Amino acid sequence: MDLxxxxxxxxxxxxxxxxxxxxxxxxxxxxxxxxxNLNADDKKISKRLxxxxxxxFQNIVRHGYQSVEEKNSKRIKKGMFAYTKVKDGFILGxxxxxxxxxxxxxxxxxxxxxxxxxVELKEKYIETLYxxxxxxxxxxxxxxxxxxxxxxxxxxYIFEPINDKISRFFFQSNLxxxxxTTPDFLTEKFFNLMSENDIVLFRKGIFxxxxxxxxxxxxxxxxxxxxxxxxxxSFFFIVRELLQNIYQHSKTNNNEGVFLLREDQDKLNICCxxxxxxxxxxxxxxxxxxxxxxxxxxxxxxxxxxxxxxMDFENTSSSGGIGLLEIKKLVNSQIYYNFDTVSEKMSxxxxxxxx
Amino acid sequence: MDALIIKITKETPEIxxxxxxxxxxxxxxxxxxxxxxxxxxxxxxxxxxxxxHPNKNIALNVDIDYMNSSSIKLLFxxxxxxxxxxxxxxxxxxxINWFCSKDDELMxxxxxxxxxxxxxxxxxxxxx
Numbered sequence: 237m238d239l240x241x242x243x244x245x246x247x248x249x250x251x252x253x254x255x256x257x258x259x260x261x262x263x264x265x266x267x268x269x270x271x272x273n274l275n276a277d278d279k280k281i282s283k284r285l286x287x288x289x290x291x292x293f294q295n296i297v298r299h300g301y302q303s304v305e306e307k308n309s310k311r312i313k314k315g316m317f318a319y320t321k322v323k324d325g326f327i328l329g330x331x332x333x334x335x336x337x338x339x340x341x342x343x344x345x346x347x348x349x350x351x352x353x354x355v356e357l358k359e360k361y362i363e364t365l366y367x368x369x370x371x372x373x374x375x376x377x378x379x380x381x382x383x384x385x386x387x388x389x390x391x392x393y394i395f396e397p398i399n400d401k402i403s404r405f406f407f408q409s410n411l412x413x414x415x416x417t418t419p420d421f422l423t424e425k426f427f428n429l430m431s432e433n434d435i436v437l438f439r440k441g442i443f444x445x446x447x448x449x450x451x452x453x454x455x456x457x458x459x460x461x462x463x464x465x466x467x468x469x470s471f472f473f474i475v476r477e478l479l480q481n482i483y484q485h486s487k488t489n490n491n492e493g494v495f496l497l498r499e500d501q502d503k504l505n506i507c508c509x510x511x512x513x514x515x516x517x518x519x520x521x522x523x524x525x526x527x528x529x530x531x532x533x534x535x536x537x538x539x540x541x542x543x544x545x546x547m548d549f550e551n552t553s554s555s556g557g558i559g560l561l562e563i564k565k566l567v568n569s570q571i572y573y574n575f576d577t578v579s580e581k582m583s584x585x586x587x588x589x590x591x
Numbered sequence: 592m593d594a595l596i597i598k599i600t601k602e603t604p605e606i607x608x609x610x611x612x613x614x615x616x617x618x619x620x621x622x623x624x625x626x627x628x629x630x631x632x633x634x635x636x637x638x639x640x641x642x643x644h645p646n647k648n649i650a651l652n653v654d655i656d657y658m659n660s661s662s663i664k665l666l667f668x669x670x671x672x673x674x675x676x677x678x679x680x681x682x683x684x685x686x687i688n689w690f691c692s693k694d695d696e697l698m699x700x701x702x703x704x705x706x707x708x709x710x711x712x713x714x715x716x717x718x719x
Contacts, residue, residue: 445624449602466696469657473697476622477660540708543667559660 239494239509239586240576242429243440249422251321251441255458256430259313261297264290266454267317270447284386284411285319285326291383292330292409293317298379300332301402318426321441322419325388325412329423332405339395339403345377350390357385388412392421436504437497442490443510448479451495461504467591470566471504474589477559478508481587486510500590509586517575517583524573524587527564535565567591592643595636603629604655608636610647617666618654626661634669641676648684649673654691654718655698663701670709677711686712693717 246252253270255263271289272282300313315332334342352360361381384391387409394406408423430438437455452472455461462468475497482493493510512520530538542558564571572588592610599605604619623629640647651673658666670687677685689705691698699715706713 449622464694469695469697473657473659480659539704543664543708544671558664562660562663 237507237509237572237574237586237588239496239507239574240578240584242438242496243494243509243584246320246422246425246440248420249320249322249440252318252426252438253320253441254316254318254426254430254438255436255454256316256427256438257314257436257458259293259296259300259315259317259458261294262457263454264293264297266450266457267293270450270454271319281325281411285328288328288383288386288409288411289319291379291386292328292407295379295383295407296330296332299334299338301334316423316427316430318423320422320426322412324414325410327408327410327412327419327422329406329408329426331407331423331427333398333402334405336397336401336403339405342405343393343395345380346391346393349381349384352384354385357381361385383409386411389418392418392423394421394424434499435496436499437495439495441492443479443483443486443493443495444491445480445483448476448483451479452476455497459504471506471591474506474563474566474591477563478506478587478589481559482508482510485512494586503590505588505590507586507588509584511578511582512585514577514579514581514583517585520585521573521575524560524571527560528570530564535561539565563589592640595633597633606633608633608640610640610644613648613650615649616652616654618652620656621658621662621666623659623662626659626665630662630665630669634665634672637669637672637676641672641679645676645679646682648682649676650684650686650688652688652690658701667705667708670705674709674711683712686714689713689715690718691715692719694719 255267268286268290271286296313296315296317300315302313313332315330318329320327349357349360361378364377364381389410389412392408396404396406398404406421406423406427408421410419412419429435436459437451439451452475455475456463456472461471463472479495482495483491486493491510493508496507498505498507526538527535539558539561542561560571567589569590574586576584576586578584594609594611595606596609597603597606599619602620602622602624604617604621607614607616609615637649641649651670653666673685673687687705687709689702691702693699702713702715706715
């Protein structure tokens with residue numbers, strides 16, 4: 237588990253959200269809801285961020301390359317969507333596959349648009365809006381121009397050939413207060429993180445109850461998991477419990493943590509990490525080791541003992557204290573955990589459950 | 592004793608504890624941010640009712656689609672209070688009816704777990 241490594245790797249980003257894999261239109265509203273949960277201090281920035289989230293995400297679904305087999309079913313495109321909060325603002329990045337012939341046209345268009353100032357962009361927008369030669373996807377370039385108008389500075393992009401027919405298109409738009417510095421091209425770094433590690437969802441930042449609910453709704457829309465099946469119910473129970481652990485036990489002011497969902501052959505790995513007091517590491521490791529050592533009967537006995545022995549509202553923590561035990565009862569595998577020393581008093585606790 | 596009625600929300604179940612109509616029900620989803628804040632008033636109500644009306648029936652209907660671990664624990668506190676109420680007078684109509692879908696393995700198993708832990712009539716009733 238490298239959760240702490242991921243946390244520190246993107247030190248300049250306070251909040252990161254990355255989604256990777258197959259996308260459909262259904263996810264759009266969930267992404268927008270997640271975004272509005274972010275604290276953009278400035279209302280104007282907040283509105284622009286919301287607009288850019290929807291527009292850049294829909295670019296993947298509308299314009300991404302679609303193989304012949306998928307054409308007759310629901311529109312599903314492969315790609316990546318990311319947003320991150322940096323010191324001076326936000327960065328949004330997308331990656332999707334496109335036909336190489338289309339890449340050439342798009343490259344020319346972007347080069348041209350990046351040269352235009354605010355007034356020229358507005359004129360271009362109006363001109364494109366009234367143009368009759370709309371593309372087969374109906375966008376006509378208006379979406380792209382809108383994204384540029386709402387962003388600060390130029391759009392950054394890379395085209396990477398995959399084979400002679402398809403290219404990979406990396407696109408990054410920035411919402412930064414200061415125009416003196418050009419932000420790093422984080423989109424490519426994020427893509428490498430997700431694709432090389434089969435990560436479906438990555439989140440670094442603040443966690444709270446609302447966010448937990450939104451994440452699970454998003455996963456319900458994105459994943460091919462039937463939330464009404466026995467597997468689905470178990471999966472979502474574990475996701476909720478582990479997310480709750482972050483904001484209920486995190487020892488930083490902002491309930492900071494990391495959440496990661498990874499595909500591993502026929503399993504899903506659910507990983508969470510948060511800061512804890514170093515004095516608590518022994519207690520936690522003893523408890524998880526105990527859970528891992530027990531068989532079904534042993535878990536049953538421990539469950540009974542915990543339910544009956546702690547019948548005290550005054551001393552009951554809001555988390556209940558049986559979350560990990562409930563998770564262990566659901567899975568037939570070990571609960572993996574790790575502590576990274578942050579300081580004398582603080583450690584980073586990572587946990588992984590496979591289902 | 593006045594009825595306790597709490598409206599259903601996206602995260603918390605509907606609560607109807609109405610002695611006048613002999614209706615006791617917990618229905619919906621249970622994933623409150625703070626389970627203690629939500630369930631303590633309900634626990635207090637049922638404790639007071641049991642104390643003041645030891646001979647009254649309490650047939651509690653429970654129909655929960657989903658519950659987080661903190662809800663599980665606090666619901667158990669409530670069930671155990673009804674368990675103790677049953678032990679006091681062994682009234683044949685005090686019981687817990689656990690409603691769930693036959694296909695909902697998680698809720699069927701949870702019902703069976705509670706049934707094993709408690710010592711009062713506990714009936715698992717399938718909705719379909």
